[in-house]
Amino acid sequence: MRKGTLKQILLITDGCSNHGEDPVAMAALAREQGITVNVIGVLDQDTIDESGLREIEGIAMAGGGVSQVVYATQLSQTVQMVTRKAMTQTLQGVVNRELKQILGSDVTMEDLPPEKRGEVMEVVDELGETAELEVLILVDTSGSMKTKLPTVKEALFDLSLSLNARIGDNHFAVFVFPGKRRDVEKVLDWTPKLEALSTVFPKLTSGGLTPTGPALREALTYFKKKRSLRSLISSDEQYFEESSM
């Protein structure tokens, strides 16, 4: 049996968007398509301003994901923790929906007695370990983020290390915004290994605008493209299997 695929966007930024559509709306759109949006806000020594913080929380909330604001030095730990937490959250959502169907309208995991909850949790753990995961990483490379990019790269290697220890398959893609010509630019196509990033990341140049909304919108289309491509491949495989029989 084919296990389900979890789709996530991981947005790494250090402040407020200033160009194009409202990123919170784009995150809500992502959620409608079954894609979770997580946001990590990266700080230097300075604190993040109120509007930036509100936007970070807003995007994650609308995107059904997790948000966390951290100093650059804690980034590695945070990236993997946020991704994991969001996976569990999504899976729990799925399990809760199933529970509702079985037990009636307003039952969630918390309403079960602790003994039963443990059993449900084991199912969630199992799914989290074996499910296929697609993470599209969207890195803000505008202005002040430039000095933090080496740390971001390291954190992404670390994420790959953590997630590739799972039984389930992983697919990562890395995009940066703003791009040279467009709002968003692909630096790494879907791959199970983020290590391939080392050759592409240092080439980045940082620009002035921060088009978080448009970047999110374009990232969404990339999930779809991939989907259709993959279904093509998998139907091919089926064909082969049949012919070999």
Add this chain to the structure above:
Amino acid sequence: MMNNTLKNHLCKLPSGYIIVGKWHKHSYKMIKPLGKGANGVVYLAESSKGLVAVKLSDNSTAITSEVNVLKHFSKVQGVALGPSLLDVDDWFDPYSKKVVCFYVMEYIKGEDFLSFIQKRGKEWIVILILQLLSDLEKLHQEGWVFGDLKPENLLVVGQAPKIRLLDVGGTTLKGRAIKEFTEFYDRGYWGMGSRKAEPSYDLFSVAMIMINACYLKRFEKKENGREQLIKMIGADETLRKYRKVLVRAIDGKYEHAREMHQELMAAVIDESSSTKTKSRSNQSRKRSVQKRYQKRKKRSGVLETALIVMFLLFMYVMYLYGELL
């Protein structure tokens, strides 16, 4: 941000505060906080069964996972791999108007690993580590990997000091991805391997705990993690004695805790026997000196008899000469 205020509130429950479980109706009287982890806060509390440790958290997922692990441990007969689980329940917190999950464990009274070493001396490190390796072997045999192994999760208990594992939050089924880790003790951070839950993952952490115990501080990774660690091992007098074992653990060469246990034990015996052979060679040197002395004595004895014999011969010759005259 919301979570933070909730956690802060949970950390500051006043002494004497009573919480009652929603499902099982047991009541617990808080005495004092024992510690704060990533997923919640642990209190010493009084129950009808005596003193217990209560872990409260607003993260029900994490609590439920931990309870699952503790339940599995309680099935392991005879050996205490973690604290035993007494109760799991929910509590309605009137302050935040939210349900807070908690579980109740046996209260283990002891001293944390590093302060015990500081107080009782470095010779205890290897003894406690050997105990730890025996416990890990049992844990691994049950199909689990501890994961977040670090001094904070180790407690030294009792008059005959014995190491105990605490905080099973990171414990992961073999073959899965490690759930929780701390960078310094994580082989992934040092570039020495994957984050897959396998016995060698824990054994790397054991080596790092020994390094931590000798230096009493953690340090950051530089360019080449392996070289840096090997240099640190070479620079410390205690660590140098177990260099071979530590390097093998860091390289992930041990597949089972018992192999590391055997070789560490061998290194300890080797070390004590090498001091013994030193004293033995001292003795033998003393003996050879004695022998040489005795030899000289013997040689002088031969000389003496020869002289006496010659003297007697001379006297005899003189006597014969006198008779002949």
